[in-house]
Amino acid sequence: MKKNSGKSFKKTRLKYEEYFFRWVMFLSNYIIALILGFIIYTILKTGIPALSLEMITETPKGGFYFGKEGGVLNAIIGSLYLGLGSTFLAFVVGLPVALFMNTWLMNKKRTVNLVRFILDLLWGVPSIVYGAFGFTLMVLLGLKASLLAGIIVIALLILPIMIRGIDEGLKNIPKGLYEASYSLGSTKSETAFKVMMKQTMPCIITAVLLSFGRAIGDTAAVLFTTGFTDNIPTSLSQPTATLPLAIFFQLSSPIPEVKQRAYAAAVILTAIILVISILSRVFTYRYKKHSIKF
Amino acid sequence: METTHFSSSLLEDKNEADASIQNKETTYFYRKKVDGANQETERNKGEASKIEVRGLNLKIKNKVILNDINVKIPRNKITIILGPSGCGKTTLMKSMNRLTELYPEMNVKGEIFIDGEEILNSRRDVTEIRKQMGLLSQRPYPLPMSIYKNVAYGLKISGRLKKRFLDKRVEHYLRQASLWNEVKDRLRDPASGLSIGQQQRLCLARGLAVDPDIILADEPTSALDPISSQEIEKKFVELKNNYTIVMVTHILRQAARIADYVVFMYLGEVIEQGPANEFFNNPKTEITKAYLKGSIN
Numbered sequence: 001m002k003k004n005s006g007k008s009f010k011k012t013r014l015k016y017e018e019y020f021f022r023w024v025m026f027l028s029n030y031i032i033a034l035i036l037g038f039i040i041y042t043i044l045k046t047g048i049p050a051l052s053l054e055m056i057t058e059t060p061k062g063g064f065y066f067g068k069e070g071g072v073l074n075a076i077i078g079s080l081y082l083g084l085g086s087t088f089l090a091f092v093v094g095l096p097v098a099l100f101m102n103t104w105l106m107n108k109k110r111t112v113n114l115v116r117f118i119l120d121l122l123w124g125v126p127s128i129v130y131g132a133f134g135f136t137l138m139v140l141l142g143l144k145a146s147l148l149a150g151i152i153v154i155a156l157l158i159l160p161i162m163i164r165g166i167d168e169g170l171k172n173i174p175k176g177l178y179e180a181s182y183s184l185g186s187t188k189s190e191t192a193f194k195v196m197m198k199q200t201m202p203c204i205i206t207a208v209l210l211s212f213g214r215a216i217g218d219t220a221a222v223l224f225t226t227g228f229t230d231n232i233p234t235s236l237s238q239p240t241a242t243l244p245l246a247i248f249f250q251l252s253s254p255i256p257e258v259k260q261r262a263y264a265a266a267v268i269l270t271a272i273i274l275v276i277s278i279l280s281r282v283f284t285y286r287y288k289k290h291s292i293k294f
Numbered sequence: 295m296e297t298t299h300f301s302s303s304l305l306e307d308k309n310e311a312d313a314s315i316q317n318k319e320t321t322y323f324y325r326k327k328v329d330g331a332n333q334e335t336e337r338n339k340g341e342a343s344k345i346e347v348r349g350l351n352l353k354i355k356n357k358v359i360l361n362d363i364n365v366k367i368p369r370n371k372i373t374i375i376l377g378p379s380g381c382g383k384t385t386l387m388k389s390m391n392r393l394t395e396l397y398p399e400m401n402v403k404g405e406i407f408i409d410g411e412e413i414l415n416s417r418r419d420v421t422e423i424r425k426q427m428g429l430l431s432q433r434p435y436p437l438p439m440s441i442y443k444n445v446a447y448g449l450k451i452s453g454r455l456k457k458r459f460l461d462k463r464v465e466h467y468l469r470q471a472s473l474w475n476e477v478k479d480r481l482r483d484p485a486s487g488l489s490i491g492q493q494q495r496l497c498l499a500r501g502l503a504v505d506p507d508i509i510l511a512d513e514p515t516s517a518l519d520p521i522s523s524q525e526i527e528k529k530f531v532e533l534k535n536n537y538t539i540v541m542v543t544h545i546l547r548q549a550a551r552i553a554d555y556v557v558f559m560y561l562g563e564v565i566e567q568g569p570a571n572e573f574f575n576n577p578k579t580e581i582t583k584a585y586l587k588g589s590i591n
Binding site: 109174 | 388391393395396397398421422424425427428429431432433435436437438439440447448451452484485486487497500501504510
């Protein structure tokens with residue numbers, strides 16, 4: 001009898017363990033969803049009343065920062081310029097780096113791992129440090145706060161994300177596909193640009209959109225480098241407004257209308273990122289069909 | 295009966311394709327092939343073997359994978375590299391088109407001659423060497439593109455870009471791999487949507503499109519169902535008239551079915567090699583006898 005009860009005790013313990021961990025995981029999942037929902041709710045609740053057509057179609061007029069008419073078109077356009085420009089720059093530099101690491105340096109595991117380590121370190125550097133670095137660089141080169149400076153600094157900031165994102169996809173391609181490509185007589189560049197790039201296209205798209213999300217949302221790195229203006233920039237050498245800074249400036253105002261507009265700007269920024277995320281899903285799905293499943 | 299039927303239909307295909315090549319803008323392709331054949335015969339008077347491996351040693355760190363391999367592979371025959379798993383068959387095959395270069399830990403020494411020309415230490419462009427050989431791997435690795443582009447890939451990287459030429463060649467090679475009828479209506483679909491058996495035949499077509507003289511096949515049927523395996527075997531028997539086929543397998547019955555020449559390996563060494571009849575009916579060494587009986591595997 002005694003033996004038997006010991007066994008069943010163990011059984012019930014296992015059962016409770018299972019039960020407990022299942023609930024922990026269940027709850028953590030829902031807490032995450034809840035937090036996201038709460039953030040969106042807060043922004044929408046405060047921002048939607050202040051959101052109007054005027055907000056997204058007009059630049060700030062005189063007295064905008066005291067609650068008078070105008071909108072944040074300058075910041076919307078500025079952010080898009082900055083995000084697109086820096087993502088493009090980071091892509092143009094990052095894609096070859098990732099392909100190089102995984103094709104030419106395939107046989108040099110140590111070098112590649114060192115590069116990965118350095119990139120991960122750079123990924124962890126806070127963006128204000130990039131901002132400070134960019135500022136020093138600008139002073140050295142005698143540049144003023146401008147769209148170009150911002151694009152360069154943001155590109156540096158998102159470069160590790162871009163490279164590591166693409167690299168993660170390339171890393172998981174089995175050697176069999178490389179062998180298949182080489183056995184057909186392709187050179188390394190043909191293998192990289194015609195085969196591996198296609199195979200990892202879903203990853204490339206994800207990396208690009210992640211980088212873009214980071215680029216458009218970053219505040220600290222653009223604080224010193226792009227400056228702020230009420231005008232829409234017409235050239236790369238002009239200072240540029242960005243949405244995160246527009247939010248920052250309006251939120252620090254004591255006037256309630258202006259504060260509310262900060263939330264409206266946050267709604268716009270969130271909407272842009274949401275659209276980008278949905279687009280990324282659609283594109284990833286579309287390109288996935290060509291990738292070989294392993 | 296069936297094989298003769300197959301080979302005759304293949305011959306028709308080839309004639310058709312060749313005829314179309316002659317009257318079209320593609321004389322270059324044809325001439326190259328004829329020239330190549332002439333050179334081959336000149337260079338190899340008295341040389342019956344297509345591939346010759348001399349004193350090949352391969353180490354990973356201090357572990358010997360291949361030990362003093364000397365093999366002669368006859369031209370236009372099916373040569374089977376036979377042996378239990380892990381005896382170095384695949385590695386031997388990969389050194390033949392220098393894919394061992396992808397594995398930096400492998401230390402290769404020795405010589406491999408193809409048509410009497412050394413390739414392992416050669417200064418020749420390695421892509422040129424690899425184009426002489428088509429490769430089928432254990433499981434098919436189609437390229438991440440459409441069925442059509444998979445076959446056209448080899449032609450495209452060789453600079454053959456005219457659409458009409460590509461269309462014709464793609465059809466020709468897909469027919470040669472007996473895949474045409476199954477895929478002719480969905481050439482633009484991704485290759486990843488094909489079944490594994492179809493993918494393997496697509497890889498065969500893709501390899502043939504590079505116009506090699508040698509087909510290297512590394513257990514090409516191990517991921518396939520019995521019917522697809524049979525199709526590949528049948529294909530090889532047809533193709534051996536025009537290609538030198540080297541196939542790695544550990545399936546004894548498969549080897550017995552299609553081999554003309556057998557290289558038997560055990561623990562990184564070549565134990566025995568010779569014509570298939572002799573190998574199966576009159577094995578010379580004790581290890582071979584034991585293997586054929588099934589007491590080693």
